[in-house]
Amino acid sequence: MMSEPKFYPCYINGEWIGADHSDRIQVENPATGEVWAAVPNCSVEQAQQALETSQAAQQDWQDLPPVERANYIYELADRLKAEKEHFAKLLVMEQGKTLDEARFEVDDTIRYMTYSAEAARRIEGQIFPSDQPNEQLMIYKVPYGVTVGLCAFNYPLALIGRKLGPALVTGNTMVLKPHEATPVTASEFCRLVDEAGLPKGVVNMVIGTGAEIGAALVASPITKLVSVTGSIRAGQAICASAAENVTALSLELGGKAPFIVLDDADLDKAVEAAVVARFANCGQVCICNEVVLVHEKVADEFTEKVLARIKGIKVGDPMKNIGMGPSTTAGGLARIDDIVKKTVAEGATLACGGRRPEGPEFEKGNWYEPTVLLNATKDSTAVKEEIFGPVMPIVKISSYEEALEIANAREDGLSAYLWTRDYRKFMHAVGHLQVGTIFINKGIVGYIQGYHSGHKRSGLGGEDGVHGIEGYLQKRTIYLGCQ
Ligand SMILES: NC(=O)C1=CN([C@@H]2O[C@H](COP(=O)(O)OP(=O)(O)OC[C@H]3O[C@@H](n4cnc5c(N)ncnc54)[C@H](O)[C@@H]3O)[C@@H](O)[C@H]2O)C=CC1
Numbered sequence: 001m002m003s004e005p006k007f008y009p010c011y012i013n014g015e016w017i018g019a020d021h022s023d024r025i026q027v028e029n030p031a032t033g034e035v036w037a038a039v040p041n042c043s044v045e046q047a048q049q050a051l052e053t054s055q056a057a058q059q060d061w062q063d064l065p066p067v068e069r070a071n072y073i074y075e076l077a078d079r080l081k082a083e084k085e086h087f088a089k090l091l092v093m094e095q096g097k098t099l100d101e102a103r104f105e106v107d108d109t110i111r112y113m114t115y116s117a118e119a120a121r122r123i124e125g126q127i128f129p130s131d132q133p134n135e136q137l138m139i140y141k142v143p144y145g146v147t148v149g150l151c152a153f154n155y156p157l158a159l160i161g162r163k164l165g166p167a168l169v170t171g172n173t174m175v176l177k178p179h180e181a182t183p184v185t186a187s188e189f190c191r192l193v194d195e196a197g198l199p200k201g202v203v204n205m206v207i208g209t210g211a212e213i214g215a216a217l218v219a220s221p222i223t224k225l226v227s228v229t230g231s232i233r234a235g236q237a238i239c240a241s242a243a244e245n246v247t248a249l250s251l252e253l254g255g256k257a258p259f260i261v262l263d264d265a266d267l268d269k270a271v272e273a274a275v276v277a278r279f280a281n282c283g284q285v286c287i288c289n290e291v292v293l294v295h296e297k298v299a300d301e302f303t304e305k306v307l308a309r310i311k312g313i314k315v316g317d318p319m320k321n322i323g324m325g326p327s328t329t330a331g332g333l334a335r336i337d338d339i340v341k342k343t344v345a346e347g348a349t350l351a352c353g354g355r356r357p358e359g360p361e362f363e364k365g366n367w368y369e370p371t372v373l374l375n376a377t378k379d380s381t382a383v384k385e386e387i388f389g390p391v392m393p394i395v396k397i398s399s400y401e402e403a404l405e406i407a408n409a410r411e412d413g414l415s416a417y418l419w420t421r422d423y424r425k426f427m428h429a430v431g432h433l434q435v436g437t438i439f440i441n442k443g444i445v446g447y448i449q450g451y452h453s454g455h456k457r458s459g460l461g462g463e464d465g466v467h468g469i470e471g472y473l474q475k476r477t478i479y480l481g482c483q
């Protein structure tokens, strides 16, 4: 017998909202298809209320010394640490990543919060000499005010930490909107906000679709900065809507990272990195290896090794940490399957996967086998479109220059991988590969002190590190005369 889905509320002005809502969003477990949780489908009025509350709380929050704001953030991080296992399990249930991946996500969230809190004593302005005697010219850094954080489904908790930590330490308040498919950890995170005693209204959280609630948050004149992690399509709609009030934007959008392997690469290391960077989180990381561009001289050996390595990837219950979990949404899975079918129809060969795994445990839920497509070309659907799933198209190239041309022909430019021992080629890439992040002879792991940003259609602004913190501050110039 199925149990009643557990209800998780929204959070506005320190109050729990939505228990009386008949309009609810059902949350499915991607591994089983079971509806296990429900959340309120907020109204536009509630989104507006969250913004007004955020606005009312903002100046007092800004007026606190940054170290006092940081203390709240440390407290939140400590509480998250104490409940790491609880949050990790919720992530598995709502998003489908394995328990170990979920534990890593909780740690990542703690890192984002702690790093932000540490920045409290480094919010620095500048003093310049004046052109007149007895005057000062000072540039202060001030918060934007009310900010909105719109999160993607692939890292429901880490993306909250990545946005909220920097927003709060710099004196902004924030209205969060998780993805409607993965809203549970956001609700539980707000429980921590409540227990940590943050002033009412500093953090608010509403749930609803992007088209309705996300759009209302973006369009409001109260909102002074929107930070969104999501698709290019959503980013474009948000840009258009933000134009009316000239709202500041930080857009972390989709990409299609090429994984370039040249003929002098350390093949074993490149294979391992290529596989991890494709199948981690079931292929749902924005900086995932979306297409392998491998030199024809080493392509067969590389492919053989990749296929052998993939045979070792087990698919199964993410809570049991068996191996790869399911895709988060049924819609995402249908899209992945469609891309594979189109690519095969265009002439590529399926070397493995391309279907739902067999067995009773895979009959429900969003399962897909690890898939490799050979003989793909630069014009294949799987090479052109972002897959965001466990599918690796492999394209043979004849030179570094050809790989560069394929990569740079794209309209997006989030990240890329380059495997070569030739320093002239990787130094060339630094100046010519049109993406925000290049991993050279390295796998998918980035660090918080770096900067995560997309070039071209992959985004505006960015997150992490000193530049990420800076993104939540605007400048105010003061001319101090002594008349
Ligand atoms: N560059 C980066 O840091 C990352 C980018 N992504 C990208 O995100 C995509 C997958 O994530 P999804 O959750 O499916 O993205 P999505 O674009 O569907 O949604 C992202 C968030 O924006 C909201 N939203 C959507 N349309 C909106 C609109 N018109 N106005 C206001 N809000 C709106 C959604 O409700 C959600 O909260 C992929 O393309 C992936 O590459 C994912 C993770 C990181």
Ligand SMILES: O=C(O)[C@@H](O)[C@@H]1OC[C@H](O)[C@H]1O
Pocket: 108, 154, 155, 158, 159, 162, 284, 285, 286, 287, 452
């Ligand atoms: O943006 C991504 O998908 C990654 O940068 C991912 O997002 C939050 C996690 O901490 C990162 O690994």
